[in-house]
Amino acid sequence: TRTRCSVIIVGAGISGIAAAKLLSENGVENVVLLEAADRIGGRIRKEEFGGATVETGAGWIAGVGGKEMNPVWEMARRSNLRTCFSDYTNARYNIYDSTGKIFPSGIAAETYNKAVQSAIEKLRNEECNIIADQTPSGPKSPIELAIDFILHDFEMAEVEPIPTYVDFGEMEFLVADERGYEHLLYEMAETFLFTSDGKILDSRLKLNKVVRELQHSRNGVTVKTEDGCIYEANYVILSVSIGVLQSQLISFSPPLPRWKTEAISNVNIMVYTKVFLKFPHAFWPCGPDKEFFIYAHERRGYYTFWQHMENAYPGSNILVVTLTNEESKRIEAQSDEETMREAMEVLRNMFGQDIPNAIDILVPRWWNNPFQRGSYSDYSIRVDRQLVNNIKEPIGRIFFTGEHTSEKFNGYVHGGYLSGIDTSKALLEEMRAEKERESENQYFL
Numbered sequence: 001t002r003t004r005c006s007v008i009i010v011g012a013g014i015s016g017i018a019a020a021k022l023l024s025e026n027g028v029e030n031v032v033l034l035e036a037a038d039r040i041g042g043r044i045r046k047e048e049f050g051g052a053t054v055e056t057g058a059g060w061i062a063g064v065g066g067k068e069m070n071p072v073w074e075m076a077r078r079s080n081l082r083t084c085f086s087d088y089t090n091a092r093y094n095i096y097d098s099t100g101k102i103f104p105s106g107i108a109a110e111t112y113n114k115a116v117q118s119a120i121e122k123l124r125n126e127e128c129n130i131i132a133d134q135t136p137s138g139p140k141s142p143i144e145l146a147i148d149f150i151l152h153d154f155e156m157a158e159v160e161p162i163p164t165y166v167d168f169g170e171m172e173f174l175v176a177d178e179r180g181y182e183h184l185l186y187e188m189a190e191t192f193l194f195t196s197d198g199k200i201l202d203s204r205l206k207l208n209k210v211v212r213e214l215q216h217s218r219n220g221v222t223v224k225t226e227d228g229c230i231y232e233a234n235y236v237i238l239s240v241s242i243g244v245l246q247s248q249l250i251s252f253s254p255p256l257p258r259w260k261t262e263a264i265s266n267v268n269i270m271v272y273t274k275v276f277l278k279f280p281h282a283f284w285p286c287g288p289d290k291e292f293f294i295y296a297h298e299r300r301g302y303y304t305f306w307q308h309m310e311n312a313y314p315g316s317n318i319l320v321v322t323l324t325n326e327e328s329k330r331i332e333a334q335s336d337e338e339t340m341r342e343a344m345e346v347l348r349n350m351f352g353q354d355i356p357n358a359i360d361i362l363v364p365r366w367w368n369n370p371f372q373r374g375s376y377s378d379y380s381i382r383v384d385r386q387l388v389n390n391i392k393e394p395i396g397r398i399f400f401t402g403e404h405t406s407e408k409f410n411g412y413v414h415g416g417y418l419s420g421i422d423t424s425k426a427l428l429e430e431m432r433a434e435k436e437r438e439s440e441n442q443y444f445l
């Protein structure tokens with residue numbers, strides 16, 4: 001079958017939905033959304049686990065309480081999304097060693113401040129191209145490694161101003177709502193797609209459509225999906241993740257220019273995995289200042305960062321441990337039973353041998369998901385503007401969007417949202433210019 005439309009949007013995550021909504025508000029209704037998965041939302045995804053609704057993808061609305069209102073926070077407030085304030089700063093005062101003792105707060109604070117100072121220095125040296133010292137003086141002891149992990153994988157805001165916190169504020173709120181974070185996407189979709197009983201029934205949204213090929217020319221774009229369907233459009237907005245672009249799931253004909261493929265391959269991908277564990281009862285210290293706790297192991301990032309869900313869902317008896325990058329890839333490749341065994345060993349080191357076994361485990365696999373290939377883009381802490389511009393720059397009639405195209409807010413939900421709006425604005429501008437060119441040509445004919 002062949003379908004002709006004005007704009008095809010590949011991917012129905014927050015950037016794709018935001019892009020489609022803006023087009024629709026500007027009178028471009030003849031849009032088709034092609035989504036590989038059987039649902040909208042992409043990296044915003046809830047799952048029912050152990051009697052609670054947990055977010056396996058984005059969990060927090062980051063950047064709240066500042067001089068400008070984070071648009072995602074605004075949406076959350078409008079739809080009464082239930083959220084809980086998270087205070088990460090406590091984490092460094094709840095660091096356990098392998099015998100279950102908590103490091104004294106003085107030592108923790110001192111190690112933390114040292115790590116911040118050394119990160120600032122390293123950044124300054126990199127800026128001036130100074131190779132400071134040749135002797136490796138990186139973190140070595142378990143507590144230093146644990147703090148290095150929370151600093152670099154979670155809290156760089158203490159080292160360098162990060163636009164999300166500068167613009168929108170330093171607070172973070174965990175989404176704890178049965179409708180899920182993804183409810184915000186459904187509310188957006190509802191404004192321009194036909195829905196009934198909370199379901200999207202509009203034929204312009206096509207699920208289970210894996211895009212494999214984009215043929216583009218001066219006249220339009222032909223999109224081929226895995227199931228043999230062909231869609232034709234004047235323009236395409238491609239919202240797939242940087243990981244998918246790197247994986248070459250989608251081929252381009254003619255191929256993308258070299259500067260584009262180089263830019264795509266130069267972006268680092270962060271893998272970030274929240275493992276959920278359900279217990280028959282809570283054996284960890286509860287209370288708001290105990291929400292986050294750290295395990296100091298001799299291997300960096302080995303089941304380091306823990307969170308209890310009692311603030312979000314009292315009585316849920318759920319713990320979350322976050323792993324990143326190589327540790328994420330490692331546990332994705334092994335069985336969930338093995339991961340549960342490793343996690344239990346760590347918990348027994350912290351809380352003693354008598355604690356009960358977990359009764360259920362949930363291990364999301366963002367790295368092995370062919371429609372994600374990682375969790376989010378990880379530009380270096382000072383974003384290379386040229387690199388993001390090259391990532392974002394359209395190729396003829398193909399426009400690029402998604403969190404990885406946001407210079408200021410990459411890696412965040414609001415980055416995805418704002419990028420979708422930006423890309424649609426640029427496309428609307430191009431459509432207007434094209435119309436003008438056409439009418440000028442007609443005049444001369």
Ligand code: FAD
Nearest residue numbers: 011013014015036042043058059060211402403412413416
């Ligand atoms: P996506 O949501 O990935 O949307 C792209 C869509 O394209 C997907 O639905 C995908 O299925 C589809 N697709 C891919 N390939 C194809 C194809 N070939 N054909 C058709 N469709 C295709 N952000 C925060 O602000 N706070 C957080 O706490 C936070 N935590 C996170 C934790 C995890 C584990 C992860 C994974 C992400 C987290 N993020 C967080 C980041 C945030 O989720 C993303 O930045 C945002 O959701 C990205 O939206 P997007 O529209 O750019 O991409």
